[in-house]
Amino acid sequence: MIPAICVVGRKNSGKTMLIERLLPELLARGRKVATVKHDAHDFEIDQPGKDTWRHRQAGSTTTVISSSSKMALVRLTDSDSPLDDLLRMVDRSYDLVLVEGLRRSACPKILVHRPETGEPPDVLGDIWAVVGDKMPDIDGNPPCIPLEDIGMLADLIEERLLGGPVQTPAWNLPALLAEAGRHHGHLCPGQVLGVRMAILGCERLGIYEPKSSKRLITFVETDRCGTDAVQTVTGCTLGKRTLKFVDYGKLAATFIDTETGRAVRIAAKESARDAALRFLPNEPNAHEAQLHAYKALPDEDLFSVQDVRVELAEAELPGRPRGRTVCAECGEGVNNGRELSVAGRTLCRACAGGPYYDEVEATVGVQEYQDGTP
Ligand SMILES: [Zn+2]
Ligand SMILES: [Zn+2]
Structure with missing residues (x-):
């Protein structure tokens, strides 16, 4: 299972803001980080009238939607999913999952605390750090880290959860x-x-x-x-x-x-x-x-x-050529959509806009060229 740590705290205590600061810090340290968000309310990802919403209305209990840039899975459940089930959905190439919420899971916790938002909630599992300016009255003696010291929090997570900082091979x-x-x-x-x-x-x-x-x-x-x-x-x-x-x-x-x-x-x-x-x-x-x-x-x-x-x-992007066509003027093949459409004809850039070269003699075949007998 991928190591996970939960960011917990009262509503409006700054949990999302902490993740917004912590995530780039960990990425800059060479970590691949995924996130999980628990919503205490019933989130709605399908907008009424959209195709996936219509699939669900028709009886689908699992819907996968995908495009060239992202994909999502919507599965109907009748209770909160255990954190382990959620973590299993993150692929193994990730180093760490930052979880917002799920204070009753067994994972270690970072408690975000602001006195204005009230006493900290009941939390299961160890609190490894408190983020805020004022230490609340809680068991254990976790360090209290100001939000500005995000590096210190990242150090602690790397130390306790990931076996220390990434061993960066010295560049030779x-x-x-x-x-x-x-x-x-x-x-x-x-x-x-x-x-x-x-x-x-x-x-x-x-x-x-x-x-x-x-x-x-x-x-x-x-x-x-x-x-x-x-x-x-x-x-x-x-x-x-x-x-x-x-x-x-x-x-x-x-x-x-x-x-x-x-x-x-x-x-x-x-x-x-x-x-x-x-x-x-x-x-x-x-x-x-x-x-x-x-x-x-x-x-x-x-x-x-x-x-x-x-x-x-x-x-x-790298990979196989996307599309290939033939210039209607010179008959040469053109890859990767570099052709242009001019007055309804598909042309290579040289034929469409004038080439960077000037032809010296009529083009000859390779064989004739080598023979010297055009
Ligand atoms: Zn040089
Ligand atoms: Zn051409």
Whole structure:
């Protein structure tokens, strides 16, 4: 069974708000977290008149509804489901389930307490921590943690429920730099920045083995040195459709965890170059100064980091080509919906908008071309 902890407390004591703060903290620590919410009232997920509601009216006691982005199961019950049954519905890849409510389950509890909302409710199971500014009169002696100290609460959960913090494999910077140098052809400052940028991006997403995780999609914003290094660390490539190139001419990249939808954009700071020269003031060669300083300077001196959201269209995702058609003009095949419709004809982008190349002679077949006898 997946470890679970229940957030309990009086109505309006701030249980949901605590989960809203705790969840991102645990995700940032590389944990995969699911949630369960117990509703004391009878929630209604099916709106009258909708198809699933009509299925139920017709007698269905279990209805599954699914789309390309989510699915839900609605099963009629005649009593509260035991927590164990609810936990069994969460797949085993999760590390932890945060439960809102279910104070009478056997799971450990976090009690959210605000004196204004009254004395704490009766709770079964151990209270591991009280979140709030004032300790209520309860048995045991759990620590009282202010809502602002969410890191302390996450530490406690990791310690007691998950066997301590995630053992993050140290990134082997020298080995990655050597690999990047081989791939790119030389080790340049751009390789060092690219390798460190990719490490930082992966770390922010809690992805420590990007090449085998299959979770990562990376957008790169330049076709210069650093992009090769990003590929080396992440294993993302154009051919696997996990590397996307947008030509902004910036040493920046956005790393997307396709499993959680979280994305982080990392850009090299314009001031990084000066920071490198200041770091090695006696190095007369700026290129050498950058090459070495970029290995040692802290991330804050080199990069700006922003959490972002990236909408990925279905047709952009890895996997088999979605759809294939043939250009009505040139007869060449076009994958992934890249064709355009012009005046009712399906055309490739070259035929529709003018190609990036100019034809020199009439196109010849490969055999004739090799024979030299067109
Ligand atoms: Zn280079
Ligand atoms: Zn065409």
